[in-house]
Amino acid sequence: MTQDDLATAYRDYIACLNVRDWDSLGRFVHRDVHHNGVLLGLSGYRHMLESDVEQIPDLVFDIRILIATPPRLAARLWFDVAPKADFLGLPVNGRRVGFAENVFYEFREGLIREVWSVVDKAAIEAQLKADEQR
Numbered sequence: 001m002t003q004d005d006l007a008t009a010y011r012d013y014i015a016c017l018n019v020r021d022w023d024s025l026g027r028f029v030h031r032d033v034h035h036n037g038v039l040l041g042l043s044g045y046r047h048m049l050e051s052d053v054e055q056i057p058d059l060v061f062d063i064r065i066l067i068a069t070p071p072r073l074a075a076r077l078w079f080d081v082a083p084k085a086d087f088l089g090l091p092v093n094g095r096r097v098g099f100a101e102n103v104f105y106e107f108r109e110g111l112i113r114e115v116w117s118v119v120d121k122a123a124i125e126a127q128l129k130a131d132e133q134r
Contacts, residue, residue, distance in 0.1 A: 006071075010068070029111055030111040033045045072104065073105045074102075077103060079098065081096065091128070
């Protein structure tokens with residue numbers, strides 16, 4: 001894949017997530033996908049995403065930074081959401097929070113095979129603390 005091909009494939013993947021087209025996930029994600037070093041497989045990866053949407057019904061993936069260097073891609077995603085209950089062990093409980101996720105991907109055979117992801121939990125903690133102080 002070229003740099004442009006990789007970036008286009010990733011944008012299409014994010015569009016798939018944002019419309020909840022889970023049946024099309026296999027067009028973008030390898031059947032042996034790993035997330036943070038753990039083999040989930042396509043069905044486990046889909047389950048993880050479906051659980052995320054169950055917990056955060058207004059989840060929208062907003063690409064803020066995208067760097068593609070085949071076969072790898074890095075992105076900074078932005079979220080402005082209201083998780084229903086605890087989120088990342090924090091008592092969000094319906095409050096709106098904004099935070100970033102820094103995520104790295106490795107593509108094989110034109111599909112996402114490896115995903116390494118870090119959510120900015122400290123940003124959420126700071127927002128909750130600020131809310132408490134008001």
